[in-house]
Amino acid sequence: MPAGTLYRGREGMWSWVAHRVTGVLIFFFLFVHVLDTALVRVSPEAYDEVVATYKTPLVAVLEYGLVAAILFHALNGLRVIAVDFWSKGARYQKHMLWTVMAVWVVLMLGAMYPVLGHAAREVFGS
Amino acid sequence: MSTTETTASGIGPVEGASVYTVDNPAPLIEPPRKRTKKTPKSTRGNFEMAAWLFMRLSGIVLVVLVIGHLLIQLVLDGGVSKIGFAFVAGRWASPFWQVWDLLMLWLAMLHGANGLRTIINDYAERANTRLWLKGLLYTATVFTILLGTLVIFTFDPNIR
Numbered sequence: 001m002p003a004g005t006l007y008r009g010r011e012g013m014w015s016w017v018a019h020r021v022t023g024v025l026i027f028f029f030l031f032v033h034v035l036d037t038a039l040v041r042v043s044p045e046a047y048d049e050v051v052a053t054y055k056t057p058l059v060a061v062l063e064y065g066l067v068a069a070i071l072f073h074a075l076n077g078l079r080v081i082a083v084d085f086w087s088k089g090a091r092y093q094k095h096m097l098w099t100v101m102a103v104w105v106v107l108m109l110g111a112m113y114p115v116l117g118h119a120a121r122e123v124f125g126s
Numbered sequence: 127m128s129t130t131e132t133t134a135s136g137i138g139p140v141e142g143a144s145v146y147t148v149d150n151p152a153p154l155i156e157p158p159r160k161r162t163k164k165t166p167k168s169t170r171g172n173f174e175m176a177a178w179l180f181m182r183l184s185g186i187v188l189v190v191l192v193i194g195h196l197l198i199q200l201v202l203d204g205g206v207s208k209i210g211f212a213f214v215a216g217r218w219a220s221p222f223w224q225v226w227d228l229l230m231l232w233l234a235m236l237h238g239a240n241g242l243r244t245i246i247n248d249y250a251e252r253a254n255t256r257l258w259l260k261g262l263l264y265t266a267t268v269f270t271i272l273l274g275t276l277v278i279f280t281f282d283p284n285i286r
Contacts, residue, residue, distance in 0.1 A: 020245060027238035031266060034231065034274045037214075041277050044211035044286055051209050063200060070192060077185045084182065114201040 011097045019076050022069040029066055060119035067111050068104075075100040177240050184233045191230040215283035224278055231274040239267040 009017075039047040053059060079096045083089035089096075146152045156162075198217075200206055217223040242263050250256040 020241075023238065023241045024245065027242060030234055030238060031270055034235075034270045034277075038273055038277045040211060040214055040281060041285070047211050047214070054209070055206055060206070063206065067196060067200065070196065074185075074189045074193060078189065081182050081185065111201065114205045118205060118207055 011094045015076055015079075015097050015100075018072060019080070022073040025069050026066070026073060055118070057119035057123050060116055064111065064115045067115060068108060071104055071107050071111075072100070075104055181237060181240060184237045188230070188233050188237060191226060192234070194226075195230060215281075218278065218281050219283070228275065228278050231278070232271060235267055235271045235274075239263060 036047075036050050039050055054063070076097070079093070079100050082096060083093050199209060218227075243260060246256055246259045246263065250259055
């Protein structure tokens with residue numbers, strides 16, 4: 001096989017892949033999330049018991065991952081809208097992706113303490 | 127003289143002269159796929175375009191609703207630690223948050239269901255596989271939307 005013939009994609013393709021993957025993950029979470037919230041119609045105890053598992057350190061890491069997926073999907077979704085509706089959107093799609101990634105990193109840093117702080121205190125002691 | 131040579135009127139050297147004159151005009155050829163009275167009415171409608179537009183419009187609204195939701199539930203006022211039955215009861219006492227959550231539920235479920243429909247259409251190659259996967263998707267979507275709506279409207283803070 002000749003070297004260097006595999007198409008590895010560029011920014012546009014990989015953002016498209018990431019948009020699909022994060023979208024599917026968020027949709028499956030949403031399904032579970034509506035089911036767990038429906039427990040408020042069963043009893044306060046049943047609801048509080050399930051929500052207690054959401055406060056464990058392991059699930060806190062999953063929540064941080066959920067925030068990461070949602071923020072990327074939201075920011076990249078705005079980029080897709082700009083590509084479709086802004087006359088210069090297609091020309092600046094790469095610039096907009098790097099802007100998306102920069103804003104995403106800043107927001108993820110900002111979410112680190114609020115989402116993971118309680119888990120870190122529990123695991124490493126306060 | 128080259129045989130590939132053509133004149134401005136598109137007449138090759140073999141014809142020598144145009145066969146059409148003012149008294150014998152060239153036949154009018156209609157453009158292919160032109161809609162005429164005989165063209166059957168489209169049976170598909172504009173569903174795919176409506177779905178495309180819905181993804182963009184609902185996406186903009188969802189950015190506000192979902193990021194606001196994440197701020198309230200996971201960031202402000204102690205993050206996830208404060209969530210419990212009492213916290214839910216406090217928020218759903220206000221019609222504002224009921225409408226917020228209801229709108230978020232409907233838009234997010236329809237946005238997500240349409241996204242998964244696109245993915246099934248892209249990757250499931252057999253017609254039967256597509257049929258079953260989409261059947262499962264639509265069932266789960268309708269069930270989740272109805273359940274969530276019922277929970278928001280019938281929530282009872284004094285259930286116990």
